Structures are given as C-alpha cells and as structure tokens.
Amino acid sequence: MGVPLRKVFALASRDYVHEWQMSVCFVLALAAVLGPMLVLFGLKFGIVGAMIDQLIEDPGNREIRPVSSGRYDRSWLESVRRRPDVSFLVPRTRSIAATIELSSEDSSRHVRVELIPSDQGDPMLSPRGDRPEGVTRIVLSRSAAEKLQVAAGDTLDGSLARQYRGQKERVHLPLTVAAVAPARAFARDGAFVSVNLLEALEDFRDGRAVPRMGWSGDRENSIRTYPSFRLYARSIYDVAALRDAFANLGVDVHTHAAEIELVQRMNRNLTAIYWIIAVIGLFGFSLSLGASLWANVDRKRKELSVLRLVGFRTMDIAWFPMVQALYTAILGWALAVGLYLLVAGVINQMMASQLGQGQQVCQLLPHHYGIALALTCAAAVIAAGLAGLRSAHIEPSASLRDL
Amino acid sequence: MSTNNSSQAHPRGALVYYVRDVVKTRESEGVAFRLKVPSLQIAMGEKIALVGESGCGKSTLLDILAFILKPSSVGAFRFRPERDGDPLDMDAYWKAGRLNQLGDLRKRYLGYVMQTGGLLPYLTVRENMDLCRNVLGLAQDGTIEHLAEQLGIAKHLNKLPEALSTGERQRVAIGRALAHRPSIVIADEPTASLDPYAAQKIMAHFMELVEELNITVILASHAWRHIKELGLRRLHHRTFRSEDRNLTETIVSG
Known part of the structure; x- marks a missing residue:
C-alpha cells in the first residue's frame, strides 16, 4: 500500500508552489531556450512554406516545354498524357x-494574337471560367481583351491570309x-483555342483544304505530326522526374526543376540546421534542468x-522531481x-507590406x-528520472540529522 | 530461542521489541563507532529513556528501532506492533531489501519526533500534523484540532511552519507523531533546542498525551535530570574508547 499518487502529486505541487522563486527560475530558463x-x-x-506556396500557386512552374521542335504524333502524345505524373x-x-x-x-483596331492550344483542364485558365471549344469559342488573354474592348460573350x-498558287487569299x-484568361496566364496578346481550330488554321496556311470550315485547297493531310506540345506536371514535385523521363526518350525539355529543387534543398538544409540547433538546445x-x-x-x-x-x-x-519537472515543462512551454506568438506577431507585422494577403513569414x-x-x-x-532515482535512494537515517 | 519463549520470559507482558545481539558499525576517516545491543526488550505501553552524551549512539539505536537504519549484524530483531498479532522478523525484511514494507510499518505503527522540526515547509501546521493520517487515508475527525488544543498551538493551525517559533514547531512535530495513533513514538531529543522552561512544559504535555493514548515511548536525551520527573525506564549503556581514540563502542541493554 503505497501513498496514493493523487497525494504525492498534491505534495509535490505544494512544494513547487511554495518554492515559487525557484520554480519561476526553472520556467524562465526553459522559456529562454524554447x-x-x-x-x-x-x-x-x-x-x-511561402516559397513553396508560390511555386505551387503558379502553374507555370509545372510546365515542361521541349527545347527544340520535333515530330510528335498523336499516339506518342497520348501515351505521354496517360502518365500519372502528367496532368495536362x-x-x-x-x-x-x-x-x-x-x-x-x-x-x-486589328489585333494580331498568338494562339495557344488549350483543352479541358488547362492549368493556366481559371478553373471556373469557360473553356475554348470547337472552332468558334476562344479564351482571350487579358491584354488582347483590353485592346479589343471585349468581354466574355462578345463576338x-x-x-x-495565305499565298496560294500565287494568289493572296484571306478568310x-x-x-x-x-472567357478572358487571368492576367498571369499569358502576358502578351494571345488567345487560348482548341487544337481543332489550330489544326484548321495550320492546314489553311499550308494551302490545304479544310472542308469543315469551307476552305478549299490541296487535299487533306493524312498523317499529322506536331512540332511541340504544352505539358504540365501533376505537381511541382513531379517535374524533375518527368524531365529525366524525357531525357531518356531523347527529348530535351525546359523546366523549372532547378528552381523547385533549390527550394526543396533549402527546405532540407534549413530543416537539418534547425534540428541540430533544437537538439542541442x-x-x-x-542537462540544466537535470542538474538543478x-x-x-x-x-x-x-x-x-x-x-x-x-x-x-x-x-x-x-515522483517528486518528476511531477515538478513536468510543471516546469508545461509552464515553460506555455510561456x-x-x-513566440508575441515575436511572430511583430515579425509578421513588420513584413506585412512585402507579403501577399494571408501570407506569414513566421508561422x-x-x-x-x-x-x-x-x-x-x-x-x-x-x-527528472535521474534525480528521481537519486531521491529514491536517500537513506533517511543519514539525512534526518546533520543538516 | 523461539518467539513464544521470548515473550513469555519477559515479566512485563507483550513485547513490542525483542532485540538480541544487534551490532551496528560505522566507520569514517579511520574513526570507527560500534553500537552493541546484547539484549533489549520493550513491552507494549512502556516509556523508555535512553540517556547519554551526544555521539554515544543514541540516535543510531533509535534509527534501528525505527527501521530506517540497517543493522550490521543481527542475532534476533522482532517487532510486534499489535498485541494479538504475530511478531515480525525485521532482520528478514532488511535482508530481503523490502524497504517499502519497512516504510509501510513505519507509516502504520510509528511516530517519530526529530531533534529539530522536520516539518515540511510547504504545508500548513494543520497539514503537517495531518501528514501521517493523510497518507494512511484516515478521515478528518477533529483529532488534529483536539491535539493542537492540547499542545497549545490551535491558533497556528493555518500558518506555515516558518511563521512559528522553534518551540511551537516542536509542538507541531509532536502533534504529527501522535496524530495517527501510532503504537510507538520514538523521540530523539525533542526538546534539545529549546530553553529549559519551554522544554519542561512541552515534555509534560507530551507525556500526558502518550499516557492518555497508551503509546509506547522511546525517548533519547542527553541529560537525565531533564527527564527524571517523567517516570521513564532508563536503559543502561556503557561507552568505551580505545586508547588511540579510533574506536568508540557503546553497549546498550535493558
């Protein structure tokens, strides 16, 4: 029949409170480290976190572009599109x-715009906005829409034009x-259009007939190849692997992998440094609590x-040193x-002007x-375990007197 | 010698302590001290005095009797706290290292008054006096208030020990040793730090209380004249010093 733990706790607590000066010192010492x-x-x-957020937020970072033009056919492109790490x-x-x-x-004004192939799920376009569809519905870039003074729904x-058999033809x-694309989607005058429309325009310029548009010309192209493609990885973390996969296929690509890796490496290094400091602290x-x-x-x-x-x-x-050490731990942690909340508030306040809405430097x-x-x-x-072990071995006879 | 024989052999009835050939040797810096107890028998309800100058081994004997000091060698060491219970073999407890069981025996049957206070500074007088009752799970039944009244410290019950004088603290210590109605109270020079007048008053109170509660008392004091009025049985002891003064030996019996 030992003493109920409740009573041991009560006594240890009374001691801790009674020696509040000591306890305050312990708590302050812990808070000063923690x-x-x-x-x-x-x-x-x-x-x-903010750097990674920025990387993730801008889908452009997930883009993978072939460096030079090649000859890619539909079936090859389809096989790439089916990879799980490719989102678009x-x-x-x-x-x-x-x-x-x-x-x-x-x-x-007449505005000459670049045409960007697009489709369902284009990461550069607002997920709620309308898509380019068929050969008539297109999504304008912000700058083109401003110059043409049009909005969604306008026509x-x-x-x-083309040179065809020595004649200039215009259709x-x-x-x-x-819809009008978000500003960051495309900075110049441009329009996101369906691949169908682009193919039709290319055929027309090449002097071929496009029957579904009612354009006459040479007979239709039988096997179509594409010089390039627009590809977005599933996430920024898939970019490096995709780049390597393309390199294995003999396709040199331009990616943001280096920037992504830089942030990732920085994260790893900072985490390592932090943990070294934390473990030492x-x-x-x-050690100091143990010694006290x-x-x-x-x-x-x-x-x-x-x-x-x-x-x-x-x-x-x-239990005595154990209970008291836990008090120190909890109070020191709370302090x-x-x-932290105070300092973080001040830091975030100071940096607020340089940050976006809702972003925090210290978080x-x-x-x-x-x-x-x-x-x-x-x-x-x-x-406390060490101290507890020691206190448990106190021989009352030797300690009751002489002190 | 069987246990039965030992208790029957004693004329004063049931024995609380039966000690035979117990030796405690201590050595530090080349100076040795040895306490020998060839035979000691203390009956239930007896009031025993152990008188001698400091350093003669009084405290050593008290600590052995309070199970907080392990004897070096033991012929027999039996403790029977309950009149109807079986005597316990304390030597076996020590040899088996059953320190927690020794603690339980102390908690249940012993009260200990130290030379100076030994009160917990973080508890009030009431809580200090209630300490043993509290760990035994005894209910608040007015015992503390009654004791405090008898010891003249009722008005201090809610103060911390640091607010009390030395004499008042000793009264609290006595109160704590008695509050849980132990079978035995061991007091090691409880009034040594007090002026003679206060000492006499406190001792008188103490004896009154142990008489009233029928508690066995083992009291150590450095001067017989302080306690001869109290009607205690005095234990005999002789102290020898070797010629080079490197060995002190005390032999106690009674």
Missing part, C-alpha cells in the same frame, strides 16, 4: 502558323469570347527523508508559446505546438 527555438522554426516554416498535355502546331488577326465591333471577327471566321535544457533537480534532491534531502520516515515508498519519492501549425510540448516533457522526464 521560445527562440519556436521563433526559429516558425521563420523556417513560414519562409520556406495538348499538342502545339507550328508557331509560325499559330496567329490570327482579330477585330471587334467596339474597337477599330469577334478572326481573319487570316474570315466568326469567333466568340468564351533541448539537450542543454535537459539533482541539486534539489540534495537541498531537500531532509524533507524527502521526512516523507520516507512517514512511510513514502521509493516510487512515491521518485515560450506566449513569447506554426497547431501540431507544431503539440510536438514542442511533447519533446519538452520528454526532456524534462528524462532529466
């Missing part, structure tokens, strides 16, 4: 043929603005002997979190606080 560590981790997490792929027609002259009723006249086709705290608790056992030798004398068991006594997630508490408690328990 607070800066939280700020450091918050900064690392916030800065790297459309073939490009020859860029020299991929332009059209647009005019609207509201504007006297446009598209025209293109017109009616187009509808399905926690180890130091553990150890010395405490000496200081309280007589009191612990009295408890021994009235029948406290070995384990009951060992450190308070300090922690709820589970980070939990991990910090768990680690601190573990360090405290280890420190």
Whole structure:
C-alpha cells in the first residue's frame, strides 16, 4: 500500500508552489531556450512554406516545354498524357502558323494574337471560367481583351491570309469570347483555342483544304505530326522526374526543376540546421534542468527523508522531481508559446507590406505546438528520472540529522 | 530461542521489541563507532529513556528501532506492533531489501519526533500534523484540532511552519507523531533546542498525551535530570574508547 499518487502529486505541487522563486527560475530558463527555438522554426516554416506556396500557386512552374521542335504524333502524345505524373498535355502546331488577326465591333483596331492550344483542364485558365471549344469559342488573354474592348460573350471577327498558287487569299471566321484568361496566364496578346481550330488554321496556311470550315485547297493531310506540345506536371514535385523521363526518350525539355529543387534543398538544409540547433538546445535544457533537480534532491534531502520516515515508498519519492519537472515543462512551454506568438506577431507585422494577403513569414501549425510540448516533457522526464532515482535512494537515517 | 519463549520470559507482558545481539558499525576517516545491543526488550505501553552524551549512539539505536537504519549484524530483531498479532522478523525484511514494507510499518505503527522540526515547509501546521493520517487515508475527525488544543498551538493551525517559533514547531512535530495513533513514538531529543522552561512544559504535555493514548515511548536525551520527573525506564549503556581514540563502542541493554 503505497501513498496514493493523487497525494504525492498534491505534495509535490505544494512544494513547487511554495518554492515559487525557484520554480519561476526553472520556467524562465526553459522559456529562454524554447521560445527562440519556436521563433526559429516558425521563420523556417513560414519562409520556406511561402516559397513553396508560390511555386505551387503558379502553374507555370509545372510546365515542361521541349527545347527544340520535333515530330510528335498523336499516339506518342497520348501515351505521354496517360502518365500519372502528367496532368495536362495538348499538342502545339507550328508557331509560325499559330496567329490570327482579330477585330471587334467596339474597337477599330486589328489585333494580331498568338494562339495557344488549350483543352479541358488547362492549368493556366481559371478553373471556373469557360473553356475554348470547337472552332468558334476562344479564351482571350487579358491584354488582347483590353485592346479589343471585349468581354466574355462578345463576338469577334478572326481573319487570316495565305499565298496560294500565287494568289493572296484571306478568310474570315466568326469567333466568340468564351472567357478572358487571368492576367498571369499569358502576358502578351494571345488567345487560348482548341487544337481543332489550330489544326484548321495550320492546314489553311499550308494551302490545304479544310472542308469543315469551307476552305478549299490541296487535299487533306493524312498523317499529322506536331512540332511541340504544352505539358504540365501533376505537381511541382513531379517535374524533375518527368524531365529525366524525357531525357531518356531523347527529348530535351525546359523546366523549372532547378528552381523547385533549390527550394526543396533549402527546405532540407534549413530543416537539418534547425534540428541540430533544437537538439542541442533541448539537450542543454535537459542537462540544466537535470542538474538543478539533482541539486534539489540534495537541498531537500531532509524533507524527502521526512516523507520516507512517514512511510513514502521509493516510487512515491521518485515522483517528486518528476511531477515538478513536468510543471516546469508545461509552464515553460506555455510561456515560450506566449513569447513566440508575441515575436511572430511583430515579425509578421513588420513584413506585412512585402507579403501577399494571408501570407506569414513566421508561422506554426497547431501540431507544431503539440510536438514542442511533447519533446519538452520528454526532456524534462528524462532529466527528472535521474534525480528521481537519486531521491529514491536517500537513506533517511543519514539525512534526518546533520543538516 | 523461539518467539513464544521470548515473550513469555519477559515479566512485563507483550513485547513490542525483542532485540538480541544487534551490532551496528560505522566507520569514517579511520574513526570507527560500534553500537552493541546484547539484549533489549520493550513491552507494549512502556516509556523508555535512553540517556547519554551526544555521539554515544543514541540516535543510531533509535534509527534501528525505527527501521530506517540497517543493522550490521543481527542475532534476533522482532517487532510486534499489535498485541494479538504475530511478531515480525525485521532482520528478514532488511535482508530481503523490502524497504517499502519497512516504510509501510513505519507509516502504520510509528511516530517519530526529530531533534529539530522536520516539518515540511510547504504545508500548513494543520497539514503537517495531518501528514501521517493523510497518507494512511484516515478521515478528518477533529483529532488534529483536539491535539493542537492540547499542545497549545490551535491558533497556528493555518500558518506555515516558518511563521512559528522553534518551540511551537516542536509542538507541531509532536502533534504529527501522535496524530495517527501510532503504537510507538520514538523521540530523539525533542526538546534539545529549546530553553529549559519551554522544554519542561512541552515534555509534560507530551507525556500526558502518550499516557492518555497508551503509546509506547522511546525517548533519547542527553541529560537525565531533564527527564527524571517523567517516570521513564532508563536503559543502561556503557561507552568505551580505545586508547588511540579510533574506536568508540557503546553497549546498550535493558
């Protein structure tokens, strides 16, 4: 029949409160180690997080472009599109043929726009906006829409010309603005159109007939190949692997893999550095708390002997430094979190002008606080374990007197 | 010698302690001290005094009797806290290292008054006095208040020990040793740090209380004249010093 744990807890707590000056010192010492560590981790997490967010936010970072033009047929492109790490792929027609002259009723200007092949799920277009469809519905870039003074739903006249058998020919086709693309999608004057339309325009320029548009010319092309394609990886983390896969197929591609890898490497390095600092810090705290608790056992030798004398068991006594170390851990953690929130608030305030809405330089997630508490408690328990072992071995007879 | 024989052999009834050929040797820095107890028998309800100058081994004997000091060698060491219970072989407890069981025996049957206070500074007087009752799970039944009244410290019950004088703290210590109605109270010079007048008053209170509660008392004191009025049975002891003064040996029996 040992002493109920509840009573041991109560006594250890009373002791902790009674010696509040000592306890405050322990708590401050812990907060002095843990607070800066939280700020450091918050900064690392916030800065790297913001960089990764920026990378993820801009789908352009997931783009993979062949460096030079090649001859890709539909079946090859289809096999690439089916890869799980590819989220979007459309073939490009020859860029020299991929332009059209647009005019609207509201504007006297004729605007020559570049045509970008697009399709369902184009990552550069707003997911809620309308898609280019068929040979009439197109999505204008912001700058082209401004120059033509049109909005979604307006109609446009598209025209293109060719030299055919020594004659200059011009055709017109009616187009509808399905949507206006976000500004970042394409900076110049351009239009996202279906591959069908692009193929038709290319055929026309090549002097071939396009029966579905009513354009006459030489007979139709039988086997079509494409010089290039628009490809977006599933995520920024798939870019490097895709680049390597293309290299194996003999296709040199241009990617943002280097920038992505830079951020990833920075994240890894900062994390490693952080953990080195954190481990040293926690180890130091553990050691200093352990030393104080150890010395405490000496200081309280007589009191612990009295408890021994009235029948406290070995384990009951060992709980004393344990309970008190846990108090220090929890209070020190709480103080450190308070300090962190204060400092993080100030840092974020200072940086607010340089950041986007909702972005934070110094940031922690709820589970980070939990991990910090768990680690601190573990360090405290280890420190207290040694002291507890020592206090359990107090021989009351030797300690009751002489002190 | 069987247990039965030993208790029957004693004229004063049921024995709480039966000790034979117990030796404790201590050595530090080349100076040795040896306590020998060829024979010691203490009956239930007896009031025993152990008188001698400091360093003669009084505290050593008290600690052995309180199970907080392991004897070096033991002929027999039996403890029978309950009149109707079987005597316990303390030597076996020590040899088996059953320190927690020794702690349980202390908790249940012993009260210990130290030379100075030994109160827990973080507990109030009431909580200090209630400590043993509390760990035994005894209910609040007015015992503490009654004891405090008798010891003249009722008005201090809610103070911390640091607010009390030395004499008042000793009264609290006595109260704590008695509060859980132990079978035995061991007191190691409980009034040595007090002025003679206060010492006398406190000892008188103490004896009154143990008489009232029928508690066995083992009291150590450095001067017989302080306690001869209290009606205690005095244990005999002789102390020898070797010629080079490197060995002190005390022999106690009674």
